[in-house]
Amino acid sequence: MRKVLLWLPLALFGLLLGVMGHGILHPEQTTIPSKLVGTKVPQFELPAAVPSHPALTSRDLASGKPVLLNIFASWCLPCIAEAPVLEELKAKGVTIHAIAIRDKPEDVARFLTEHGDPYANIGSDVSSRVQISFGSSGVPESFVINGKGIIRHQHIGDIQAQDIPKILKALEEAR
Amino acid sequence: MIAELGLGLLWLAAGLAIIQSVLGMFGLWQTNRPDLGNAVRPVAVAQAVLIGMAFCCLIYLFIVSDMSVKLVAANSHSDKPMLYKVSGAWGNHEGSMLLWVAVLAMAGGGIALAERRVRRDTLIATLMAQGLLALGFYAFLLFSSNPFERLNPAPQDGQGLNPLLQDPGLAFHPPTLYFGYVGMSVAFSFAVGALITRDVGPAFARAMRPWVLGAWVMLTLGITAGSYWAYYELGWGGWWFWDPVENASLMPWLAATALLHSVTVLATRDALRAWTVMLSVVAFSMSMVGTFLVRSGVLTSVHAFAVDPQRGTFLLALMLIYIGGALALFALRVGTVREGAVFEPVSREAALVLNNLFLTVILGVVLIGTLYPIVAQGFGQQVSIGPPYFNPAAGSVALMLVVVMAAGPLMRWRSDSASKVLRRLAIPVAIGIVSLLVVRLLAPDMGVLPWLGLSTALLAGTGSIAPLWKRNLLQTPLFTWGMVVAHLGIAVALAGMAVDSAFYKERLVAVSEGETTEVGPFSVKLVSVEPVIGPNWTAIEATMEARRGDGRPFTLHPQARNYSTPPTDTSEAAITTHLDGQLYAVLGKQGKDGRWQLRLWWKPLVTFIWLGGFMIALGGLLALVGRVWRERRGARSAELAA
Amino acid sequence: MKAKKQRLILALLGLGAVIGAGLLAASGLKQEASFFYAPGDVVGSDLPLGKAVRLGGMVADKSIRHDPDGVTIHFIVEDGKAAVPVIFKGIAPDLFKEKSGVVAEGEFRADGAFIASNLLAKHDERYMPPELEGKMHKTGSLTS
Numbered sequence: 001m002r003k004v005l006l007w008l009p010l011a012l013f014g015l016l017l018g019v020m021g022h023g024i025l026h027p028e029q030t031t032i033p034s035k036l037v038g039t040k041v042p043q044f045e046l047p048a049a050v051p052s053h054p055a056l057t058s059r060d061l062a063s064g065k066p067v068l069l070n071i072f073a074s075w076c077l078p079c080i081a082e083a084p085v086l087e088e089l090k091a092k093g094v095t096i097h098a099i100a101i102r103d104k105p106e107d108v109a110r111f112l113t114e115h116g117d118p119y120a121n122i123g124s125d126v127s128s129r130v131q132i133s134f135g136s137s138g139v140p141e142s143f144v145i146n147g148k149g150i151i152r153h154q155h156i157g158d159i160q161a162q163d164i165p166k167i168l169k170a171l172e173e174a175r
Numbered sequence: 176m177i178a179e180l181g182l183g184l185l186w187l188a189a190g191l192a193i194i195q196s197v198l199g200m201f202g203l204w205q206t207n208r209p210d211l212g213n214a215v216r217p218v219a220v221a222q223a224v225l226i227g228m229a230f231c232c233l234i235y236l237f238i239v240s241d242m243s244v245k246l247v248a249a250n251s252h253s254d255k256p257m258l259y260k261v262s263g264a265w266g267n268h269e270g271s272m273l274l275w276v277a278v279l280a281m282a283g284g285g286i287a288l289a290e291r292r293v294r295r296d297t298l299i300a301t302l303m304a305q306g307l308l309a310l311g312f313y314a315f316l317l318f319s320s321n322p323f324e325r326l327n328p329a330p331q332d333g334q335g336l337n338p339l340l341q342d343p344g345l346a347f348h349p350p351t352l353y354f355g356y357v358g359m360s361v362a363f364s365f366a367v368g369a370l371i372t373r374d375v376g377p378a379f380a381r382a383m384r385p386w387v388l389g390a391w392v393m394l395t396l397g398i399t400a401g402s403y404w405a406y407y408e409l410g411w412g413g414w415w416f417w418d419p420v421e422n423a424s425l426m427p428w429l430a431a432t433a434l435l436h437s438v439t440v441l442a443t444r445d446a447l448r449a450w451t452v453m454l455s456v457v458a459f460s461m462s463m464v465g466t467f468l469v470r471s472g473v474l475t476s477v478h479a480f481a482v483d484p485q486r487g488t489f490l491l492a493l494m495l496i497y498i499g500g501a502l503a504l505f506a507l508r509v510g511t512v513r514e515g516a517v518f519e520p521v522s523r524e525a526a527l528v529l530n531n532l533f534l535t536v537i538l539g540v541v542l543i544g545t546l547y548p549i550v551a552q553g554f555g556q557q558v559s560i561g562p563p564y565f566n567p568a569a570g571s572v573a574l575m576l577v578v579v580m581a582a583g584p585l586m587r588w589r590s591d592s593a594s595k596v597l598r599r600l601a602i603p604v605a606i607g608i609v610s611l612l613v614v615r616l617l618a619p620d621m622g623v624l625p626w627l628g629l630s631t632a633l634l635a636g637t638g639s640i641a642p643l644w645k646r647n648l649l650q651t652p653l654f655t656w657g658m659v660v661a662h663l664g665i666a667v668a669l670a671g672m673a674v675d676s677a678f679y680k681e682r683l684v685a686v687s688e689g690e691t692t693e694v695g696p697f698s699v700k701l702v703s704v705e706p707v708i709g710p711n712w713t714a715i716e717a718t719m720e721a722r723r724g725d726g727r728p729f730t731l732h733p734q735a736r737n738y739s740t741p742p743t744d745t746s747e748a749a750i751t752t753h754l755d756g757q758l759y760a761v762l763g764k765q766g767k768d769g770r771w772q773l774r775l776w777w778k779p780l781v782t783f784i785w786l787g788g789f790m791i792a793l794g795g796l797l798a799l800v801g802r803v804w805r806e807r808r809g810a811r812s813a814e815l816a817a
Numbered sequence: 818m819k820a821k822k823q824r825l826i827l828a829l830l831g832l833g834a835v836i837g838a839g840l841l842a843a844s845g846l847k848q849e850a851s852f853f854y855a856p857g858d859v860v861g862s863d864l865p866l867g868k869a870v871r872l873g874g875m876v877a878d879k880s881i882r883h884d885p886d887g888v889t890i891h892f893i894v895e896d897g898k899a900a901v902p903v904i905f906k907g908i909a910p911d912l913f914k915e916k917s918g919v920v921a922e923g924e925f926r927a928d929g930a931f932i933a934s935n936l937l938a939k940h941d942e943r944y945m946p947p948e949l950e951g952k953m954h955k956t957g958s959l960t961s
Contacts, residue, residue: 539838685887
């Protein structure tokens with residue numbers, strides 16, 4: 001009994017440390033992952049963001065093979081950092097569709113010229129309405145969608161070089 | 176140049192901390208080499224001097240706005256008024272960590288210079304512990320948070336201090352809290368030292384007591400000032416939000432309050448030895464937990480410092496070593512500490528035990544509530560824990576504690592009779608019961624907690640003065656006055672909290688210029704709204720004329736203010752203080768119809784809250800001075816007698 | 818031995834205090850923890866009535882209406898899946914506007930409306946130190 005009482009404070013402190021350490025490892029989420037992962041893509045039809053690329057509808061995302069949907073904007077700095085990574089994914093055979101939010105055609109065109117153009121279709125979502133319907137809370141954000149239009153994976157923030165294997169794996173599993 | 180000098184001094188001080196710890200270890204171990212142990216004292220003093228100089232270097236860099244130093248560039252601006260340039264030195268992570276370690280080292284130096292009563296080996300062990308503590312923070316500073324880092328090329332001007340920190344209250348708030356937190360480290364070091372040398376007794380308690388009292392006074396001041404700052408700066412009329420950072424300062428205070436009562440029992444009655452040691456460790460642990468919560472980003476809050484998980488991890492590691500080490504030492508050694516003096520279930524010692532137990536419960540409730548969101552996240556839940564949890568849980572126990580506070584000083588040491596105690600308490604209890612009924616009759620809608628709180632405050636207020644009855648007031652020792660004032664301060668603060676929360680009046684309206692509105696006993700007229708310019712801000716300012724019944728009118732000038740560096744908007748509330756409360760006015764936005772939103776409060780007796788806080792601190796100060804005086808006199812007459 | 822017994826009693830009392838705190842905390846947390854809801858979470862399921870909760874989402878375009886009293890606003894919070902009407906009486910923060918994120922603190926009314934006592938608009942930059950500006954993920958704000 002005495003022994004238990006003696007070491008109890010240390011044990012309680014260990015528990016306290018554990019809680020705080022856990023908090024460090026899993027920081028408070030400042031974004032909420034979309035609850036749509038595992039559900040079908042919301043229905044939408046967006047006009048083309050630039051003349052050089054076709055418009056984007058929800059049907060394009062249920063084309064029979066897995067695709068990557070990238071939500072970006074010309075005014076978004078991390079999207080610039082992400083562009084070469086997307087190029088690499090495209091080089092590996094990934095089909096990347098995009099939604100440009102709150103943007104103007106000339107700015108999107110300039111972005112594509114300056115930073116590269118890995119996209120197939122690009123939809124223009126001027127009011128962010130479709131972005132929200134995806135449960136996306138910011139840019140850049142990407143979704144892996146399978147051939148039937150079911151969202152399989154969500155990547156919040158820019159895709160970095162070290163994330164490529166994860167994205168490829170998600171696409172593989174979405175077959 | 177000065178930056179390099181500061182960094183050099185920091186390295187030297189760190190080196191001295193190593194020497195202090197090593198000399199201490201060898202001094203304890205090699206008892207045939209007394210010179211080793213004797214050297215610890217001067218080394219501790221030298222360390223304090225060097226780090227003090229390093230901190231002065233940092234302040235100098237801020238005074239001259241040396242933008243080639245990264246910290247100055249990130250946190251200051253040449254347009255800043257001088258007071259805020261200086262306070263900017265500690266208004267950031269690195270600077271405040273440097274302040275922390277400087278206070279830590281200076282406390283060590285202080286012990287080395289002033290402490291004469293405690294056994295030689297205990298003092299060496301204490302200084303060794305203090306040196307080890309400092310080392311962890313030196314490492315933190317030197318390897319991950321260098322305050323003297325250069326920026327090349329140096330920018331034209333700085334990014335400016337956060338305008339919310341440009342405020343006299345907030346300039347002094349961090350230093351007072353740091354003196355408090357770090358003061359707890361002295362208690363911690365003494366506890367570790369006494370455990371090592373198996374010297375837990377009245378001498379150890381007497382040595383520790385002034386440090387605990389001093390640190391506690393600082394914590395009380397820091398919390399009171401912080402509460403008043405939040406009240407007038409955040410514009411919501413509230414004075415405590417149970418925000419994680421507020422809790423980070425409250426938790427050490429709760430532990431320190433328990434500790435300071437326990438230390439007195441050990442010093443005068445040689446009882447509660449194990450409790451005192453444990454509380455010393457707990458109080459400092461809470462200081463470190465508080466520091467961790469504020470800096471690690473684990474919990475978001477309205478006033479967390481720059482968040483960085485890496486810093487958080489470092490602090491966790493330090494805590495593991497220090498607190499874990501101390502608690503292990505406790506488990507191993509406390510068995511060899513002889514039990515203290517025995518006392519009856521009805522006695523002052525018992526009342527103080529009850530006091531400590533209640534404080535522990537409140538501390539536990541606050542700690543769990545503060546950390547719970549982290550636990551919930553682990554299960555994917557996003558929760559927030561706020562006043563609806565804290566107020567009833569902590570408040571109900573606090574009320575019971577305040578009743579014990581009224582009774583305790585009236586009880587005899589060692590053994591007393593319950594009936595005699597009740598007789599001494601007759602008047603305060605009567606006042607409490609009468610006020611319960613009267614308040615209920617006059618204000619039947621009052622919430623339960625404020626109703627009980629006000630009655631308890633009246634009971635405790637009269638009870639706290641009771642020890643002075645039938646005494647020769649001029650012969651009463653200063654430390655007894657201290658106790659009376661501090662306990663009375665608690666009652667005063669509690670009364671303010673109860674009355675304000677139960678009887679405040681709020682008015683939220685949109686008015687045009689020239690229109691009058693009412694709040695509480697005041698009628699307030701919006702005279703005009705004009706743009707104004709300040710030293711580093713522009714604002715829209717309303718001129719409001721208020722009067723109470725037929726009284727003389729007075730003006731209020733609430734503002735909606737914009738700062739440029741960094742771009743921020745604040746709301747500057749206009750507050751006027753009257754004998755029985757405060758009138759609080761906030762300016763909102765202008766609607767499309769030209770009307771201005773106004774939010775007005777009449778807060779009766781709200782000033783009692785901070786008045787009470789200052790009384791508590793004053794009481795502590797009187798007790799501190801009184802004790803030191805008494806012991807000086809005792810030592811001098813012992814010398815004369817020898 | 819009286820002294821030993823006293824120490825044991827004191828130790829047990831200390832343990833009791835810790836356990837007591839735990840119990841008090843547990844019961845308080847169960848009742849008063851304030852959960853976060855997005856509009857999509859509440860539509861179709863039981864409303865958490867009578868509890869203080871937080872509701873987060875985007876302020877729907879063209880949904881802000883001002884009452885004649887000049888201080889009450891009505892607006893809609895949506896997340897693409899559902900929309901919740903909100904009523905707030907007070908001074909809205911500067912960053913509160915349509916097509917921007919908001920977190921409202923308050924309670925649900927039985928008819929599905931949310932009565933907000935406090936509004937937090939995203940990136941209340943006033944409290945964010947310079948280090949955090951330009952975070953990698955520019956959140957358009959579904960959160961506080």
